[in-house]
Amino acid sequence: MSEPQKCTTLGLAPSFGFGDRIGLATPGHVEAMKRSGNGIEPIFPQQSIREMTRTQRTAQEVMDDALNGAKAAGWEGRTGADADHLKTPEDVDVTAAVGFTFFTIDPSDDVDQKADDYDEGTLREKFANARETAPWYDSYLGKSVDLPSGAKIDLSEEACMRAAVKYGSAIQRALSLGDYIKSVHNAKGDDYEIELSVDETDQPTTLAEHYIIADQCLQGGMKLVSLAPRFIGELEKGVDYKGDVDALEASLNNHAAISELLGPYKLSLHSGSDKISMYAALARATKGRFHVKTAGTSYLEALRVVARHDEALFRRIVQFGRDHYDVDKATYHVSATNEAVPTGDGLDAKKLEQVYLECWADVPQGVGFTEPGRQILHCTFGSTLTDPELGPAVRSVLESHPDTYTEVLADHFSRHLEALASGM
Numbered sequence: 001m002s003e004p005q006k007c008t009t010l011g012l013a014p015s016f017g018f019g020d021r022i023g024l025a026t027p028g029h030v031e032a033m034k035r036s037g038n039g040i041e042p043i044f045p046q047q048s049i050r051e052m053t054r055t056q057r058t059a060q061e062v063m064d065d066a067l068n069g070a071k072a073a074g075w076e077g078r079t080g081a082d083a084d085h086l087k088t089p090e091d092v093d094v095t096a097a098v099g100f101t102f103f104t105i106d107p108s109d110d111v112d113q114k115a116d117d118y119d120e121g122t123l124r125e126k127f128a129n130a131r132e133t134a135p136w137y138d139s140y141l142g143k144s145v146d147l148p149s150g151a152k153i154d155l156s157e158e159a160c161m162r163a164a165v166k167y168g169s170a171i172q173r174a175l176s177l178g179d180y181i182k183s184v185h186n187a188k189g190d191d192y193e194i195e196l197s198v199d200e201t202d203q204p205t206t207l208a209e210h211y212i213i214a215d216q217c218l219q220g221g222m223k224l225v226s227l228a229p230r231f232i233g234e235l236e237k238g239v240d241y242k243g244d245v246d247a248l249e250a251s252l253n254n255h256a257a258i259s260e261l262l263g264p265y266k267l268s269l270h271s272g273s274d275k276i277s278m279y280a281a282l283a284r285a286t287k288g289r290f291h292v293k294t295a296g297t298s299y300l301e302a303l304r305v306v307a308r309h310d311e312a313l314f315r316r317i318v319q320f321g322r323d324h325y326d327v328d329k330a331t332y333h334v335s336a337t338n339e340a341v342p343t344g345d346g347l348d349a350k351k352l353e354q355v356y357l358e359c360w361a362d363v364p365q366g367v368g369f370t371e372p373g374r375q376i377l378h379c380t381f382g383s384t385l386t387d388p389e390l391g392p393a394v395r396s397v398l399e400s401h402p403d404t405y406t407e408v409l410a411d412h413f414s415r416h417l418e419a420l421a422s423g424m
């Protein structure tokens with residue numbers, strides 16, 4: 001085989017991230033792109049530091065698996081490469097060294113998640129302490145911004161104080177990591193692009209917060225190509241969007257208007273797996289300037305291959321997942337509980353797949369999966385894949401049935417890509 005291609009930056013082109021936690025999914029991702037790409041650019045190598053830690057894979061392995069898989073499947077187009085959820089300079093070092101081009105900065109550890117609930121007295125007290133992390137405060141205070149969408153952002157004292165308390169340190173961390181990414185790439189003369197993700201917060205990102213965060217990053221010289229706010233409604237892992245899609249679209253219009261006004265940059269949808277019901281709204285609101293990030297859903301499709309070819313192994317994985325779920329779910333936004341999902345005992349093979357993975361045949365047109373059982377398997381990927389028996393057994397099934405894995409992924413992601421294209 002000849003050398004795999006290098007990854008590139010994708011700029012403002014609509015893009016789709018195909019995270020793969022096992023390293024065998026890219027041929028299926030390529031097949032979906034060939035069938036239903038619709039002008040959307042792929043990011044095949046994509047993995048967060050959290051995923052690499054849990055699966056014990058290196059950045060080099062992630063890169064090699066994705067690029068070799070793409071080459072073997074005959075992909076001749078471009079691909080970006082997403083070093084996802086970076087929190088430290090060391091995270092940048094390990095991913096930049098192996099050719100990642102799209103760097104997702106995640107400053108969520110520095111976000112004050114309680115800021116939205118502070119009463120006035122507490123807010124003022126917290127603001128006094130956070131003041132020095134927000135040197136920008138006075139420059140926004142009392143202003144209002146008219147958005148092309150017709151909405152108005154009121155940068156009132158309260159809005160600016162809450163933004164300072166909630167995001168002051170996070171913006172500082174993002175800017176410093178952005179500078180570090182720039183210095184690493186300038187030294188090598190390599191191109192790069194940055195996404196900022198603030199999606200992993202308890203409360204939705206307000207328009208005022210989005211405006212201040214993005215404006216500060218851009219004023220600080222960050223090469224921001226995309227931003228992932230925490231959108232309204234519930235964006236849980238492994239299931240469709242939960243919430244009012246019309247209200248979401250109205251909110252997306254306003255977030256997209258900010259990105260047009262300040263950037264432009266793309267709006268990014270994290271936990272994008274299976275969010276079929278909201279894709280058209282995202283594509284419409286952003287006029288095609290979007291990035292969608294998926295990962296766990298390819299792992300679940302891998303388990304579908306296991307369910308169909310080795311039922312006994314799938315049953316073990318279900319039980320193992322249930323045993324590890326309460327610990328493994330800690331950093332993920334999910335609502336499933338073991339109590340609400342039947343154990344595998346007494347379920348026949350078809351019902352077991354339906355409860356823990358769900359089948360497209362059972363899902364109405366235009367929406368995605370909703371079964372809570374999916375979240376139990378979704379969160380326990382690290383424990384399962386690093387288990388000395390289960391991990392190799394899963395790989396062995398996938399390696400013995402590559403055509404099944406490619407076909408289920410191609411079908412699965414074609415549905416995602418077509419739903420996005422319907423709004424473009």
Ligand SMILES: O=C(O)[C@@H](O)[C@@H](O)[C@H](O)C(=O)CO
Pocket residue numbers: 019048049050051084085269270271272273293294295296
């Ligand atoms: O599990 C992870 O750490 C990542 O795959 C995700 O959080 C990623 O950023 C994502 O949103 C994929 O849907």
